Amino acid sequence: MLRIGLVLFLIFPFLFLLTQFQVTSWPDMGELTWAFKNSFLQAALSAVFSLLIGFWVALGLLALNSPRTRRLRFVLELLCLLPNFLPPIFILLSALSVIDPFPMGIAGIVIIHSLMNFGLAAVLLASTIETKLGGIIELAYVEGSSRWRFLRQGLLPMLKKDIWLLGLFIFVVCFGSFAVPLIVGGGRGTTVEVLIYEKIRLSSQWGDAVLLAFLQSVFIFALSFIASRGKGTAQHRPANLKLLGSYSGLMVIGLLSFVYLFGYAQGFVSGLAMISTFYELQSALIWNFLGSIVIGLSVGLLCYVGLMWIAYCWPKKWFARFLNGYVAPSTSLACFCLLILGPNEGLYPFIKIPLALTALSLNSLFRMGWDSELHALQNQMTVAYSMGASATQIFREILFPQLSRRAGLLAGIASIWACGDFAVSRILAHRDLSIAMMTETLMSGYRLNQAIVLSSLIVVAGLICFLVCVGGSRVLSRKFAP
Amino acid sequence: MSLVENLHRDYGDFKLSIDQWEILDEGVTVLWGPSGSGKTSVFRILLGLEDCPGMKWIYQGVDLARLKTPDRRLGVVFQTLDLFPHLTAEENMMFAARARNVELAKARARMKELVGTLKMESFLQRPASVLSGGEKQRVAISRAIMGEPRLLLLDEPFSALDQELREESRKLVKNVIEQEKIPTLLVTHDQRDVEVMANKITTIRNGKLVEG
Numbered sequence: 001m002l003r004i005g006l007v008l009f010l011i012f013p014f015l016f017l018l019t020q021f022q023v024t025s026w027p028d029m030g031e032l033t034w035a036f037k038n039s040f041l042q043a044a045l046s047a048v049f050s051l052l053i054g055f056w057v058a059l060g061l062l063a064l065n066s067p068r069t070r071r072l073r074f075v076l077e078l079l080c081l082l083p084n085f086l087p088p089i090f091i092l093l094s095a096l097s098v099i100d101p102f103p104m105g106i107a108g109i110v111i112i113h114s115l116m117n118f119g120l121a122a123v124l125l126a127s128t129i130e131t132k133l134g135g136i137i138e139l140a141y142v143e144g145s146s147r148w149r150f151l152r153q154g155l156l157p158m159l160k161k162d163i164w165l166l167g168l169f170i171f172v173v174c175f176g177s178f179a180v181p182l183i184v185g186g187g188r189g190t191t192v193e194v195l196i197y198e199k200i201r202l203s204s205q206w207g208d209a210v211l212l213a214f215l216q217s218v219f220i221f222a223l224s225f226i227a228s229r230g231k232g233t234a235q236h237r238p239a240n241l242k243l244l245g246s247y248s249g250l251m252v253i254g255l256l257s258f259v260y261l262f263g264y265a266q267g268f269v270s271g272l273a274m275i276s277t278f279y280e281l282q283s284a285l286i287w288n289f290l291g292s293i294v295i296g297l298s299v300g301l302l303c304y305v306g307l308m309w310i311a312y313c314w315p316k317k318w319f320a321r322f323l324n325g326y327v328a329p330s331t332s333l334a335c336f337c338l339l340i341l342g343p344n345e346g347l348y349p350f351i352k353i354p355l356a357l358t359a360l361s362l363n364s365l366f367r368m369g370w371d372s373e374l375h376a377l378q379n380q381m382t383v384a385y386s387m388g389a390s391a392t393q394i395f396r397e398i399l400f401p402q403l404s405r406r407a408g409l410l411a412g413i414a415s416i417w418a419c420g421d422f423a424v425s426r427i428l429a430h431r432d433l434s435i436a437m438m439t440e441t442l443m444s445g446y447r448l449n450q451a452i453v454l455s456s457l458i459v460v461a462g463l464i465c466f467l468v469c470v471g472g473s474r475v476l477s478r479k480f481a482p
Numbered sequence: 483m484s485l486v487e488n489l490h491r492d493y494g495d496f497k498l499s500i501d502q503w504e505i506l507d508e509g510v511t512v513l514w515g516p517s518g519s520g521k522t523s524v525f526r527i528l529l530g531l532e533d534c535p536g537m538k539w540i541y542q543g544v545d546l547a548r549l550k551t552p553d554r555r556l557g558v559v560f561q562t563l564d565l566f567p568h569l570t571a572e573e574n575m576m577f578a579a580r581a582r583n584v585e586l587a588k589a590r591a592r593m594k595e596l597v598g599t600l601k602m603e604s605f606l607q608r609p610a611s612v613l614s615g616g617e618k619q620r621v622a623i624s625r626a627i628m629g630e631p632r633l634l635l636l637d638e639p640f641s642a643l644d645q646e647l648r649e650e651s652r653k654l655v656k657n658v659i660e661q662e663k664i665p666t667l668l669v670t671h672d673q674r675d676v677e678v679m680a681n682k683i684t685t686i687r688n689g690k691l692v693e694g
Contacts, residue, residue: 379560379562379564380564380566382531382560382564383558383560383564384566384577384581385551385552386529386530386531386551386552386556386558387552387557387558387577387578387581387582387625387626387629388552388553388555388581388582388629389552389577389580389581390552390581393577393580393581397566397569397577398566398577401568402566402567402568481568
């Protein structure tokens with residue numbers, strides 16, 4: 001029952017809308033093809049650029065594989081991953097501040113997506129190269145192979161499948177992206193996700209929106225299914241990677257980090273000069289800061305419960321398959337589904353926004369390591385099950401104590417995303433309820449530097465929520481230790 | 483004797499085909515075979531972790547194959563031992579007793595016995611994550627016995643230990659099995675395990691029993 005309940009919660013937007021709205025006519029094919037073409041093009045280019053830059057950066061990270069440089073590498077990896085974990089609003093603000101004039105449309109979307117994903121691609125590629133090819137690289141180095149020859153005849157053919165799968169993963173993420181195309185897509189870069197938003201928000205064509213969301217979901221589902229296949233584990237042993245390591249990759253990290261860190265810092269300093277303009281907003285600032293905290297903490301709590309719910313229901317093949325194949329519903333569709341369900345005034349947005357953000361984040365959190373955590377505990381679960389332990393005993397004594405901290409960490413990340421969300425909140429609330437929404441309002445009014453100053457409060461709110469989630473999960477894990 | 487019948491399963495590239503196989507009611511039955519012969523598949527099927535439609539396993543008048551895994555009341559030690567790392571050695575053992583609803587006083591008495599026999603006093607309160615290989619192995623055996631199983635199933639339980647520890651462990655385990663009088667099925671590819679532990683040897687090759 002619990003499993004079915006979770007599955008229903010996750011597919012609820014699809015079910016609800018399909019029962020509410022009948023597709024009566026086929027939408028405008030020209031518009032549909034155009035939006036699909038834009039989505040495809042921006043996702044494909046984002047994946048290619050992320051992989052190219054990521055590969056170069058990975059060579060830089062591989063140059064730091066001695067015990068002496070391990071700490072530096074850790075810091076650089078964090079720097080690489082930061083744009084991927086921060087809410088998109090930060091990267092948007094930084095890039096818009098540095099690149100002036102910013103190319104709106106497909107090019108703009110590709111720049112932001114590449115900036116967000118290059119680091120993840122780099123860290124994953126570096127780790128794959130080390131674990132799968134460490135020994136071979138060492139051997140090629142000893143036998144005198146040149147770097148170029150090894151790259152061409154050794155590394156690329158051997159990692160072809162991994163690179164394809166990573167590219168496909170980035171493609172899928174970018175294809176379903178909503179916040180970035182909404183802000184920098186402009187009129188020329190309307191993607192399917194934004195078109196769904198416009199169909200509902202501007203022209204109330206629910207039938208078209210449902211059909212578009214269905215087509216997009218089928219497409220993403222098919223790609224996700226391919227991307228989730230072919231995962232393999234490899235043993236890691238320390239190896240000398242001098243043949244591949246290249247310090248030029250480190251310069252790329254420096255350059256790209258400069259774009260988003262310097263852009264942000266520069267905008268912040270300029271914005272501080274205009275701090276007096278915030279005085280009139282004092283009251284709104286306080287309430288919206290509290291709003292951010294409430295949304296962040298609610299999402300953190302719901303995600304923590306959701307992850308534990310998955311853990312309780314875990315050892316079932318069909319359930320694991322469902323979660324691996326599940327594609328989060330279109331952002332705008334999920335939001336509009338909640339929008340038409342019940343009232344939207346008063347405190348209701350504070351219930352609906354966290355619910356929508358949880359439904360949209362849970363799958364990402366599952367794929368961000370929760371699945372591997374559960375797989376790692378599979379043997380312990382099997383032993384406990386064979387010994388006759390009930391599902392409740394296994395959860396209470398085996399899973400919960402070992403998973404609580406990790407769940408807290410993931411819930412904390414989700415709470416940071418929630419604090420930085422403006423897209424979901426914009427659909428579900430009619431006025432600014434959080435700092436991120438205020439920031440987006442300023443950004444839309446081209447008051448970029450003020451928006452950057454204001455966004456620093458998102459960092460504060462996000463940090464508070466993150467610490468509460470992480471700390472809370474530790475307390476719970478200690479309190480309920482067997 | 484317990485009797486396993488119709489253990490047939492097709493894995494596509496590999497087939498298990500066992501028409502009949504007798505497992506001793508007392509002492510240790512060893513299923514011996516080289517890597518890839520199907521030992522672990524047989525082990526998992528007997529535990530109920532993999533389906534095997536049509537199989538029968540009659541033990542003291544009960545067809546264990548018709549029962550769900552937890553209801554088969556089997557004690558198990560996998561090759562990887564799989565202790566719960568966040569629990570102490572004692573908590574690991576008591577987990578098994580609670581899982582089978584063994585009375586607390588009875589469980590404590592049994593644990594005391596096992597601790598003495600397997601010489602575990604010095605590390606009983608230590609978390610499993612910091613125990614040595616030999617210590618982990620003893621905790622895993624005790625944990626499997628704590629739930630008062632019908633049968634004990636051991637899958638290569640000594641393979642993770644070094645040569646010297648293996649010899650000592652075999653003797654300790656043999657000793658505890660004899661003392662507790664639990665019928666045991668040991669799956670192994672190690673000839674030395676067979677020499678020290680076996681009361682009956684069954685050999686498996688390419689998914690078929692070649693001598694019984």
